[in-house]
Every structure is written in C-alpha cells, then in structure tokens.
C-alpha cells in the first residue's frame with residue numbers, strides 16, 4: 129500500500145476526536161501546546177499524563193489541559209493515544225494501557241528506536257499503531273515529522289496522524305521502518321546540530337566585531353532563508369551555493385575555510401554515528 133498517496137486530502141478526520149498524550153515532557157508538551165495554539169483540538173479533548181504527579185498542577189495550568197494520574201483511565205477516554213515517553217519507559221507505559229485499548233483507537237508512538245512491532249506485541253491484536261518522529265520546532269509550526277505505519281494501521285489512521293503533525297509543520301511518510309533510525313539521527317536530532325551551527329556562525333560574527341544579539345539574528349535568519357530557498361525552489365543545494373559564490377569573492381574564502389575544517393565529512397559522520405546509536409538502542 130502506498131501511504132504517501134490518498135492520505136493528503138484536507139477533510140478533517142480529527143473532528144470530535146479525543147487525544148491522550150502519555151508523557152507531556154519536552155516533545156509531548158510541545159505537541160500539546162502547538163495543537164492548542166493552532167486550534168486543531170479543543171482543550172476539553174486533549175489530556176495528558178506524566179510518571180510523577182508532583183508537578184501536575186503546575187503542568188496542567190501551563191498547558192491548559194487536564195492531567196491524569198492513571199494512564200489506563202485516561203487511555204479509555206481517548207480516540208488517539210500518543211506515547212511520548214523515553215524508549216526505556218515504553219514497556220511500562222504500554223503495560224499500563226494494554227487492557228484499556230481497543231481496535232477502535234489508534235496509538236501514535238514518538239519514542240526513538242522503538243519499533244511498531246515492539247508496541248504491537250505488548251498491546252492486544254490488531255491495534256492500529258503509527259510510529260512518528262517529530263522534532264521540537266513543532267513549537268513554532270516548523271516541525272519535521274516522519275510517519276511510518278504499523279501492520280494494522282489503515283490509510284484512515286495515517287490521515288489522522290498526518291493531520292495532527294501537519295498542523296505543526298511538514299510531514300513525510302515512510303513505508304520502510306528500517307529507515308526510521310536514520311530519520312531520528314537527521315531530523316529528530318537535527319535541531320541540536322543546527323543550534324551549534326548558528327551559535328558558531330554568530331561567534332564568528334562576534335570575532336569580526338558584531339554585537340552578539342545581532343550576530344545571532346544574522347546567523348539564524350540566514351539559516352532559515354537558505355533552508356526556505358532549498359525547500360521552496362526545489363533546486364539542488366550545490367546550485368544555490370554556486371549562485372552566491374562570486375569568482376574571487378568573499379563567500380569563496382569562507383567556503384575554503386569550511387572545507388579545510390572538514391565540515392562536510394564531519395556532518396556526514398555525525399548523522400552516520402547518530403544512526404548507529406539509534407540502531408544500538410533499538411536492539
């Protein structure tokens with residue numbers, strides 16, 4: 129089945145649906161805030177939980193949703209259950225909900241290095257599961273999420289998952305789950321690498337005499353603008369790079385320093401190493 133097709137029409141399949149987020153930490157909390165801010169789901173239809181209830185009052189008032197102490201009780205109320213806990217807490221969270229889930233519901237798992245098969249094996253038979261790898265820029269509606277359907281997920285389930293994540297950024301669909309570790313390494317962890325690049329470019333600006341705030345804005349906006357050029361023109365990045373490289377000009381001198389420092393191979397190796405780590409965790 130080609131999941132990338134047929135699932136992109138704009139009719140809302142989320143209307144009236146209730147969503148429970150198990151683990152409203154960094155990414156779960158980001159998703160809840162964005163879904164509310166973009167009015168995708170009303171606060172009365174969104175619930176959350178954390179492992180420790182000590183901060184529930186504070187988190188509940190920050191996010192504006194009801195928090196539950198028992199995952200099993202919360203899961204029964206939801207049409208869609210999103211699991212946003214660390215990989216090492218997945219088994220526990222799944223065992224807490226396994227007796228509350230039916231085939232009328234859908235599970236979305238965000239945990240790195242955790243396969244749909246792992247989730248399906250703990251839950252009752254034929255529960256629709258979709259694995260999603262989002263990233264934190266969901267908070268500013270510039271997230272990148274890759275979805276991968278499990279064996280019992282239909283186009284309808286994929287459409288609902290697409291609607292959740294396309295409300296907070298761009299969505300792609302992969303049929304081959306083996307590639308999800310590379311996705312985790314590239315776009316899931318990607319913002320972490322980009323922040324270092326922005327910070328370093330800004331330091332270069334500071335070294336050359338620019339005030340730090342201005343240098344950070346120049347670096348971040350240049351990164352944003354260049355990214356938009358790649359996504360919106362569809363041009364190869366090398367061609368866009370050539371178009372700003374005047375013969376004997378300033379950019380060429382900067383590029384020579386980047387190449388001398390091995391920027392390309394460093395970035396390639398970073399993704400390769402992070403992919404290896406994701407594979408190691410999943411085993």
Ligand SMILES: NC(=O)c1ccc[n+]([C@@H]2O[C@H](COP(=O)([O-])OP(=O)(O)OC[C@H]3O[C@@H](n4cnc5c(N)ncnc54)[C@H](OP(=O)(O)O)[C@@H]3O)[C@@H](O)[C@H]2O)c1
Nearest residue numbers: 151152153154155178179180212213214215217239240262
């Ligand atoms: N952060 C990212 O950019 C990102 C991007 C893509 C995917 N992910 C994936 O998302 C997952 C969460 O990452 P994170 O960075 O958001 O971690 P996090 O900030 O530590 O949040 C994890 C949350 O899960 C809660 N939790 C743990 N066990 C639970 C249980 N049995 N029932 C209810 N809640 C439970 C924790 O509660 P307590 O605080 O009470 O322990 C915490 O609120 C990970 O699997 C990660 O691979 C993260």
